Structures are given as structure tokens and as C-alpha cells.
Amino acid sequence: MKAFSYTRATSLEAARKAVNGGGEKFIAGGTNLLDLMKLQVETPSHLIDINHTGLDAIEATAEGGLRIGALVRNSDLAADVRVRDKYELLSRALLSGASAQLRNKATTGGNLLQRTRCYYFYDTTKPCNKRQPGSGCAALGGFNRVHAVLGVSDQCIASHPSDMAVAMRVLDAVVETVKPDGTVRNIPIAELHTLPGETPHVETVLGHGELITAVTLPPPPSGKQIYRKVRDRASYAFAMVSVAAILDVQKGEVASGKMAFGGIGAKPWRDEDAEGKLHGGADSGAFADAVLADAAGHGDNDFKIPLTRRVIHAVIAQATGKDSQHGI
Amino acid sequence: MQTVSFSMNVNGRAETLTLDPRVTLLDALREHLDLTGSKKGCDHGQCGACTVLVNGRRINACLSLAVMHEGDEITTIERFAADGELDALQAAFVEHDGFQCGYCTPGQICSAAGMLREIAAGMPSHVTADFSETDIALTDEEIRERMSGNLCRCAAYPNIVAAIRQVAA
Numbered sequence: 001m002k003a004f005s006y007t008r009a010t011s012l013e014a015a016r017k018a019v020n021g022g023g024e025k026f027i028a029g030g031t032n033l034l035d036l037m038k039l040q041v042e043t044p045s046h047l048i049d050i051n052h053t054g055l056d057a058i059e060a061t062a063e064g065g066l067r068i069g070a071l072v073r074n075s076d077l078a079a080d081v082r083v084r085d086k087y088e089l090l091s092r093a094l095l096s097g098a099s100a101q102l103r104n105k106a107t108t109g110g111n112l113l114q115r116t117r118c119y120y121f122y123d124t125t126k127p128c129n130k131r132q133p134g135s136g137c138a139a140l141g142g143f144n145r146v147h148a149v150l151g152v153s154d155q156c157i158a159s160h161p162s163d164m165a166v167a168m169r170v171l172d173a174v175v176e177t178v179k180p181d182g183t184v185r186n187i188p189i190a191e192l193h194t195l196p197g198e199t200p201h202v203e204t205v206l207g208h209g210e211l212i213t214a215v216t217l218p219p220p221p222s223g224k225q226i227y228r229k230v231r232d233r234a235s236y237a238f239a240m241v242s243v244a245a246i247l248d249v250q251k252g253e254v255a256s257g258k259m260a261f262g263g264i265g266a267k268p269w270r271d272e273d274a275e276g277k278l279h280g281g282a283d284s285g286a287f288a289d290a291v292l293a294d295a296a297g298h299g300d301n302d303f304k305i306p307l308t309r310r311v312i313h314a315v316i317a318q319a320t321g322k323d324s325q326h327g328i
Numbered sequence: 329m330q331t332v333s334f335s336m337n338v339n340g341r342a343e344t345l346t347l348d349p350r351v352t353l354l355d356a357l358r359e360h361l362d363l364t365g366s367k368k369g370c371d372h373g374q375c376g377a378c379t380v381l382v383n384g385r386r387i388n389a390c391l392s393l394a395v396m397h398e399g400d401e402i403t404t405i406e407r408f409a410a411d412g413e414l415d416a417l418q419a420a421f422v423e424h425d426g427f428q429c430g431y432c433t434p435g436q437i438c439s440a441a442g443m444l445r446e447i448a449a450g451m452p453s454h455v456t457a458d459f460s461e462t463d464i465a466l467t468d469e470e471i472r473e474r475m476s477g478n479l480c481r482c483a484a485y486p487n488i489v490a491a492i493r494q495v496a497a
Contacts, residue, residue: 005330006349006395031391034352035372047349049396075385079451084459095454099477100443102373104385105392235454235476 002043010052012178012213018048019180019209026050026211028071029105031098032114040124041115041131055109055213058082064219067176070109070212074164075100077108086220089244092227093167099236109212112165112175112192113204116158117146117238129155130200145300146238149308150292151266156200157298158266160193161238165268167227170244170260174216180209186216193267203267223248223257224319230263230311239263241308247278247319254282254316264295264304284316285309334398338363339407349395354378356394357404365405365434369479376478379435379442380404386442388477405434408441417441420491428482436478440492443474447496466496 009015015026023045027033036042055069058080066082077083078094098106120126120138127136139147139157148159168189175187192204206212229242242262248255257278260270274290277283288309295305333346338361345360354371357363357380366389369377373391380389381403408415414422417437427433447470450462455473464470471489480488 001350003329004349006332006393008395008398027393027396030393030396031373031388034391034393038371047393051396075446075451079449084452088459091452091459092454095452095456099376100446100453100474101376101379101386101388101439101477102391104442105387235473 001037002040004044005046006049007046008049008052012053012055012211013182015048015050015053016178016180016182016209016211018046021180021208022046024048024209028107028110029073030110031102031106032110036115036122039122041122050211061216065217068108068215068217070107070214072108074098074103074106074108074111077164078103087167087171087217087225089225089227089246090164090167090171090217092225093163093229093242093244096227096229096239096242097163108164108215111162112168112189112212112215113206114162115203117161118158119143119146121158130158130196130203133199133201140298143300144298146240146263147298147301148266149264149295149297149301149304150261150269151195152296153196153198153200153266155198156196156266157301158196158200159263160265160267161262162268163227163229163239163242163262165189165193166242166260166262167244168215168217169268169270170246170258171217171221173218175212176214176216177206177210177212179207184213189215189268190270195266221246221258226315226319228311228315228318230307241304241311243311243315245315245319247282247316249319252320252322253280254278254320255280257282257316257319259287259291259312259315261291261308264308282316284313288312332395334395336394336397336399337401339402339404339410345394347394349393351394352390353380353382353392353394353397353402354389357389357402363404363406366438367431367434369432369435374479375432375435376439377432377435379439379478381438381442384442384445386439403438403441405438408437416495417491420494421488424487424491424494425484426488426491427480427484432478432480432482436475436480436488439475439478440495443471443492444496446474466493468493471496 025044056071078091126138147157226245231237239262247257277287335344367377369375373388378389
């Protein structure tokens with residue numbers, strides 16, 4: 001780890017005022033940042049510890065939703081009775097990620113900002129445009145089993161690793177931030193993450209020192225909620241493909257629905273236009289065709305395209321009760 | 329190079345340390361407090377050998393900075409038999425042969441202790457079928473899922489599950 005200086009902020013104001021426009025990073029759970037600092041993928045000059053800033057409450061909103069403080073731990077969010085009861089797919093997504101130890105530390109805000117698990121991003125001896133802009137992409141011609149098939153560019157094919165963010169994407173969550181000057185803004189989660197394009201090192205619309213303070217969920221959706229994750233191990237593994245679905249089932253048919261995807265996109269993936277295909281007796285094949293129209297594999301990850309089709313089909317079959325096989 | 333002074337309670341003792349902020353909680357325990365029961369396996373939060381309890385919750389001590397634990401209460405494997413008698417989990421691991429080389433065992437036992445508290449608090453897991461249920465039965469499937477953050481290179485898993493099942497009963 002490179003040397004850094006450390007500040008323990010005891011208020012939100014102190015945290016934002018500790019930003020001086022240099023190499024600062026906020027640290028909360030630290031489960032991703034410290035991992036990357038040990039490898040010198042991340043080399044902050046100063047860490048601002050925000051664990052004592054009080055952003056750890058889950059509160060009901062006037063609109064009937066929930067406001068989740070940025071420091072709420074993944075395990076606490078998953079176990080919250082209101083989340084389990086009304087936003088079950090969010091609990092399911094959280095509990096399908098990482099291990100119990102990591103979920104006890106990892107936070108809501110940090111989860112949204114976690115970095116890709118691309119092997120070459122982690123390996124400082126290899127070119128990576130995300131880690132070192134302009135150095136190239138070793139994944140394009142290398143091992144790319146875990147990489148994305150949607151939203152990628154010729155500069156970067158890294159996938160976004162989060163499960164939680166996929167659930168929040170389908171729930172239309174809103175991310176609340178504060179800038180160093182105190183300005184507050186609300187960012188729909190669809191607009192938080194950016195695509196790699198020519199600038200894969202830029203992953204979100206957040207400015208330097210802009211801190212996520214909360215995530216707000218709108219009132220609970222009606223319909224069946226499903227989070228289905230396909231991975232190489234039964235537990236403690238990142239998604240090859242995951243689906244977060246909210247499906248309104250009438251008389252054994254999907255009347256309308258929303259689906260977001262993990263493991264296949266450069267960011268938590270959702271295609272609202274394609275969701276039109278889920279209206280009025282969903283044709284899972286037509287929906288999959290629309291979602292995957294622009295999908296492109298790079299060799300090792302080609303399988304993700306047919307796998308996504310099958311998971312879409314399985315999720316719809318599960319929701320409509322036409323298939324009793326739940327353990328794909 | 330900056331050093332930071334902080335205090336935490338480790339196994340019932342108040343400890344004040346002045347450390348480079350880079351020092352992880354695991355290295356502070358092992359190298360500065362001579363509590364070498366917690367093990368360094370991968371040092372990247374993947375193996376669980378460094379699992380300790382912080383304010384009663386299990387975490388990976390390797391992925392946390394010591395200076396971030398001002399005021400926290402840390403419990404390591406050394407606390408489990410502090411009076412010279414094996415704790416119930418330790419005794420069950422011996423009885424069921426829940427280890428071979430033993431390197432992962434301190435982490436397994438701290439993790440199991442944290443897991444039993446999570447079950448008692450009604451926290452669900454990935455394999456819990458009904459999320460409205462807060463009285464969760466600790467089946468072998470639940471134990472395996474909840475302990476997936478602790479790897480055992482000797483693959484003593486069936487015996488680890490048996491040991492934990494016995495203590496949970």
C-alpha cells in the first residue's frame with residue numbers, strides 16, 4: 001500500500017470540507033478500496049473515514065418509499081423487515097453477493113461505486129484503459145469470461161460486478177449526493193453509471209469529492225419480485241448473469257414487467273424500450289431478442305448471450321408458474 | 329509519514345496504539361498486540377482466515393484499517409478459551425474433527441460465532457425460502473451458505489458443518 005494520510009470525519013460537513021481537490025478518497029466499509037490499495041490499483045494520498053458521519057438510518061419517506069443512508073451495511077439492509085417484506089428482490093440481491101463477513105462491512109454507497117472485477121484491471125503489470133488511460137485493453141484479446149457483452153467499447157469490456165445495484169436499477173432508486181461545496185443533488189440510478197466509450201476510467205457522473213449520502217426507493221412496486229443469479233459456484237461468487245425482475249402476472253401470463261441485468265453490462269443494465277415486449281402475455285423470446293440486439297461476445301464470454309436468454313425464459317416461467325424448476 | 333493514535337477494546341482489554349494508518353486490523357492484532365490466533369490467508373477478503381468479531385459482528389480483519397476501529401470492541405479466537413476451558417464451538421470442532429491443518433480454524437470459529445448471532449437475530453440468507461420467517465431453522469444448507477466466506481483448503485467442510493450443527497442445536 002502506498003502511504004496516505006488519514007482523517008476521521010465526525011460529521012457530514014467535516015467530511016466534505018476535508019476534500020481539497022487532490023487525491024482524497026472517502027472510505028466507508030473499505031472492502032473494495034483497501035483490496036485495490038494493497039495492489040496499488042488505487043493510490044489515494046488521503047483517506048477520509050466517513051463511518052462516523054451518521055448516515056446509517058433506513059427511514060420511511062413521505063411518498064411511501066424508503067430512504068437508505070449511504071452507510072447502511074449490506075447485511076442490515078438485507079435483513080430490514082421493510083425491505084424483506086416490500087422490496088424482497090433487493091434483499092435477495094444483497095444476500096446473493098459476497099460473503100457474510102463482507103456484507104457486514106460493505107455499505108450501500110460503496111456497493112454502488114465498487115470497481116470491476118476484470119482480472120487485468122487488478123493486474124498492474126498488464127495494460128488497462130480503466131486503470132491507466134491509453135495503455136490498452138488486455139481483456140479484448142485475453143481471458144474474458146467474466147466480461148460484459150452490452151455497453152462495452154473498443155477501449156474496455158469490463159462488467160459492473162454489483163448485485164445490489166441491479167436490484168436498485170429495476171426499482172428506479174434515486175441516489176442522493178452532496179458536493180464539497182454543500183450542493184445536494186438527486187441522481188436517478190439510471191444516470192449514475194456511465195458507459196466506457198473513450199473514457200473507461202470514468203465510471204459515474206460524480207465529481208471529485210462528491211459523496212453519496214443516501215439512496216431513496218420509490219413506494220414498493222406491485223407484482224412478483226424475483227432476483228435470479230447464475231454463477232460458477234453456489235455461493236460467494238460474482239454473477240455470470242443475474243436478473244432482477246418485477247412482473248405483474250395476470251391469469252398465469254405476464255401482463256407487464258421490468259427487468260434489470262447484472263454480469264452482462266458495462267453498468268447495471270436495463271432496457272426500458274425492450275420492456276414493451278413484456279406487455280400483454282410476454283413473449284420471452286421477443287424480449288430477449290430486444291435486450292440482446294446489440295450484444296457482442298469477445299470469445300470466452302460468448303456464452304453469456306444464450307445464457308441470458310435462458311435466464312429470462314426461466315424467470316418468466318417461474319413467475320407464471322409454468323415451470324417448477326427454480327434452481328437454474 | 330503520519331501516525332495515528334487510537335484506542336480499542338481487544339478481548340476485554342483497553343488497548344491504545346499509535347500506528348501508520350496503512351496497518352490493517354489484522355496486522356495490528358498479530359504484529360502489535362501479539363494475538364497471532366487470527367490468521368493471514370489471502371489478505372484480500374477472499375478466504376476468511378482473518379475473521380474476527382467487531383462489536384459482535386464478524387468481519388474480515390484484513391480488509392479493515394486498524395485506525396478505523398477507534399472505540400470498537402474486538403473479539404479474537406484468543407477470547408474463546410480465556411479461562412482455559414474450550415468454548416462450545418472449539419470443543420465441537422475437536423469432537424467432530426472439524427479441521428486438519430488448522431490454519432482456517434480460528435476464522436471458522438469466529439465466523440460461526442458471528443453466524444449464530446445472526447441466526448438468533450433472525451437475519452435471512454440467500455437460501456432462506458420464506459423471508460417473512462424470523463425464526464430460521466439452521467439446516468445444513470443454511471450453515472453451508474452462511475459459512476461460505478470461510479474456505480478450508482483441507483476440505484473439512486462436512487465436519488465443520490457437523491460441529492456447528494451440534495452447537496446450534
